[in-house]
Amino acid sequence: LWTGPVVNCDSVKKIHALPTPCLVVDLDRLESNLDKMSRFTEERRVALRPHAKTHKCVNIARKQLERGAAGICVATIAEAEVMLRGGVRGLLITGEMVGEPKISRLTRIVKEAPETLVVVDNSQNVDDLQNAVRNAGIHFGVLIDLDIGQNRTGIQPGEPALRLAEHISNAKSLTLKGICAYAGHVAHIAGFEQRRASSLRALTQAVETRNLLLKHGHDVQLLTGASTGTYNIDPEIDGLTELQSGSYIFMDVEYRRIGGSSGKVYEDFSPSLSVLSTVIHRSSNKAVVDAGLKAFSTDRPFGPEPLELSGVQYEFAGDEHGRLVMDSPSRDIRLGEKLRFIPPHCDPTVNLYDRFFCVRGDVVEDEWPIMERAGGAPHF
C-alpha cells in the first residue's frame, strides 16, 4: 500500500500553488474586520459574543477573544466541545440541547466550564437538564430562547416566556441569566431602513419580555442577539447587552447584496473569504473550474462571484464543476490558471472544508483547521 505523503508542501509559499478547490482567508482583511467590530462594540458599550458557527475554528475564536469578545457563541454541542478543548471559554450554546446524547455531553462541558450558557424554550427540556445535572452537584446558567419572528425554535414572547422563567426558577441546578433573541429572518433584509425597522420591531418584543420578567422578580442580566446585518442597528435598543454577529469576519455574496447604511453594496466589512479554483477546461465560449456544488454553499438562489474578474457568470455544473459563461470577460482566462470566488453564503461554505489557507497578499502564511463535519463526535 502507498503510504507516502500526498503533497510535498515545504516549497509551497504562494497562493497559486495551493491544491484546488480550497478555502482561502485574506489575513489583512480578516484582521481589519475583527478590529472594526471590536472598536465598534467598545464605542457603543455593547458586549460582543461572536458566533463561531461561521468559522468553526479555534484559531479565529481566540483572535476574537484577544480583541475583547465577552465569549463565543456556538450552535452545536460538537462546536462547544471543540472550542473548549481549544481553551475557548465563555461559551453560549445557541441551539437547544434536547435528548441524549446531547444532554450527557453538555453535562461534561458545564462540569469543566461552569460559565457555559445554554438556551431553553421548553419546560420539559428544563426538567431533563435539571435531572441530568442534579446528582452531579453541577449548576449552570440558561437563557430563554425567544421567538421574535423567525418561526424556528424559541418560546413566544410575553406570558409563555414568563411561565418558562417561573419553571426555570424551580429547577434548583439551573439559573436564569437572561434572554437570547435572534432575529434570523431580519438579518438579510435588503435595504438598510427596511432592515432597521424590522429589527427594531422584532427586538422590541424581547425588551418587553425582559421588562415583564424583571417585574416578576426574575434576573435578566443578558439580552443577546443581532446578526452581521443588524450589528449597527440593534445597539439602538435600550437593554440589548450583547451582539452575536458571526459573518462579519468573512462576508459573502448574500451579505454584500443587502446594502449598507450608505450605499447599495454592504461594505462595512471586507470580503476576506474566497474559494480558489483551477480552470480545468477552456473552449471558445466557456471555461470550467474545478469548484462545484461540493465547493460552495448552494442554499441561495445565486452563485459565487469572481473576486478579481468581471464580465463572467458562474453557473453550478455538478459536484466538482463550475461553468464560467463569458459575457464580456475583463481579461483572457487561460487553461490551468487559478481563479478566486466569493462564496454565496459563508457559514455553509466553510462547513465544506477541512482547513483555511491563510494568505497575506499572495503568500500563504498559515493554515488553520476547521472542525469536523456534522454529527461531530471526535472520539466516538
Next chain:
Amino acid sequence: LWTGPVVNCDSVKKIHALPTPCLVVDLDRLESNLDKMSRFTEERRVALRPHAKTHKCVNIARKQLERGAAGICVATIAEAEVMLRGGVRGLLITGEMVGEPKISRLTRIVKEAPETLVVVDNSQNVDDLQNAVRNAGIHFGVLIDLDIGQNRTGIQPGEPALRLAEHISNAKSLTLKGICAYAGHVAHIAGFEQRRASSLRALTQAVETRNLLLKHGHDVQLLTGASTGTYNIDPEIDGLTELQSGSYIFMDVEYRRIGGSSGKVYEDFSPSLSVLSTVIHRSSNKAVVDAGLKAFSTDRPFGPEPLELSGVQYEFAGDEHGRLVMDSPSRDIRLGEKLRFIPPHCDPTVNLYDRFFCVRGDVVEDEWPIMERAGGAPHF
C-alpha cells in the same frame, strides 16, 4: 484544557443513541443494492467501474471490488490518493488533471499504480502530462473525455476528438485507452422512455466517435459512461464497455422521483442512506429538527423526505435547523425523538459528514470514515 473524550460510546449499540445530525447507512439495503448491480452487469456482460464520488469511502469501494467491479471511478486527485492508500486499484480519474499541484500528485499516483486512467480533453493538457512523466520513465493510459451534450468538460465528438487522439499518439508516455462519455444531463430526466431516448441519442455520438477513431487506427478498448438513471438503458448501446453508476448504492429523493422502467417511483434500488436528526423544538403546529442546510445538500429545488413518517413537510430553516410543517402527520411527533430523512441528493450530502454509521435494523454495526473535504491534501 479539557482533553477528555467527547462521548463515551462503548455503550452505543442502538441507532437512537447516535449523536445527531448524523449519516446512517442501512447495511441490508446497501448490500442488496450492491448485489443487484453486480448481478445486472454480470448478466449484461458489461463491466462496472462504480463512481466513488458518491461515497468517498474506502470500505464501500472494497465491497464493490469484492463483488466484481473492474475498478473504481474517482472525480478528484484527493479521492484517487485516498483510494490508493486504502489499497483500491483500477482507478479512473474522471476529472481533467490540469495545472499544478494536480499533475505532480498524479505523477506520484501513476508511478505507484500504472493502471490508473485519466481523462483528457485538451492537447495542451496532453503536452503538460507528457512533459511531467517523460523524465520519470513512467507510462500511463488516458481516455478522451467526450462532451456528448452535458456542456461541461470534454472535447466535441467527431473530428475534434480524432485530432486529440492523434495528438495523444504523439505523446510517447501516454497511451490512448478509449473514451469516457458521461451524459450527466440525462441522468435525472423524469420518465423512463424520455430518459432512454436522450441517453441513446447522446451515446450514439460516442459510438460514432469510437468508430471514427478505430477507422484511423487508434485503439479504443474502453467506452465508459452511464449513470444510475441509465444503468439499464446504456448497455443497449453496442460498444459501451463499462458503467460508471455511483448513486445506486444509496439512492436519494431526486433519483426516486425520476421514475423507473415500471412505475412512477424509481425503485430499482432501495434508499439505504438517511440523516438521523433529533426533534429539538415542538409547539402546536410545528416541530424543529437539528438538521438544516449543513446536514443536507441544498442544490435541488426540493428538501429531504421523512423515512418513516408521512403527512409532514420538511423546510430548511437555517444552518442547523429544519422545520417540519404538519399537514396531516401519520403519528405524533415528540420532543427529543429521533427522525430519519432521505437526503435530496446523495453525493453532496455525504460530502457534509465525516463518517457513516452503519446499521442493521436498529443496531449500529460499524462506522466507516468518509474522506476529507474539498481541497483534500491529508498531509499538506
